[in-house]
Amino acid sequence: MKKLLFELKTPFLITIVFIVICGLFYPLLMTGLGQAIFPSQSNGSLIKVDGKVVGSSLIGQKFTDVRFMKARPSAVNYNTYTIADKANGIYTSVATGSANLSPSNPTLKVRVESDLKTFLKANPTVSPKAIPDDLLTASGSGLDPQISPTSAEIQVPALSEATGLSKADLNKMIQKNTQQKLFGFIGENTVNVLGVNIDIAKALGLN
Template identity: 40%
Template structure:
């Protein structure tokens, strides 16, 4: 028995040092190489931090592109979904209320044409991106509210769109915060 306990204790101590000291230091070192040096990539306008590039925010004014809904109120410390399935009556009421609100603010859009991402929350509740299609369906509302041509807004969405990783992985996306900042900078 002594032959088994001594190696088990030594292995436990070695793993304790590796997993609680060495590994966290390596990960912290790698994070220092990332944008934001591991503290998150902030977005600044005129020297003032206006948000984080990887965390969604609520935009509810008609003059801005709306973000994807959040089940956690865009609070990064409470990241998570609603945990309600697609047949849950409360969930269905919430989605229907989002559809109704969207249609009120975007009267030229039919219910069938609303992208699901504009009325359903993401798994984390913090998704900062939309598909270019979800952004473009909002153009008529924004053009009217700002007095900007739809063509100019279409071009803006295309300029802000990011292609899939290596052209293969994932969909094209548009960061809503960066898109709205670019929208404010339009003349």
């Protein structure tokens, strides 16, 4: 028995040491460095307006008001569900991930056609063939808050009519919220929809 306990002593102590290092010191160190060096990012890149959190620059939202720019289809509906939706099972939780439907799936076709019809109704001057793909397709995560500059600019005429803001002012908001390619050549230029809509709300005195 003593021999068994002696043989178990070393692995037991090693386990305790690694629990303390990996389960306590390392998380505390990484959390401390994150808060010190990247406080905004480590707290979720939250966006506040007048001290109130209205979203995250990393998470897409669904906007239904005609005065606001529309994002791409998102897996997130935490800001649009109602009590009735939750009671009926339409809203279950804040989920991540796209539906992962194949191009041949009839459900995807129905969803895209419905979104296309809705978009054309809100943007009657836009030709169906001119609508960029990202306005009708969800991202791989289903969370992306950005759209392409083309997808943003194509909405300007309808937004101008709905808000009374000039097209020039709206284009300035788009440019302000456009993130350039990383290092000038990695990825694509993208427009943060939430950022644009916050600027629209400010211009309309809605904040």
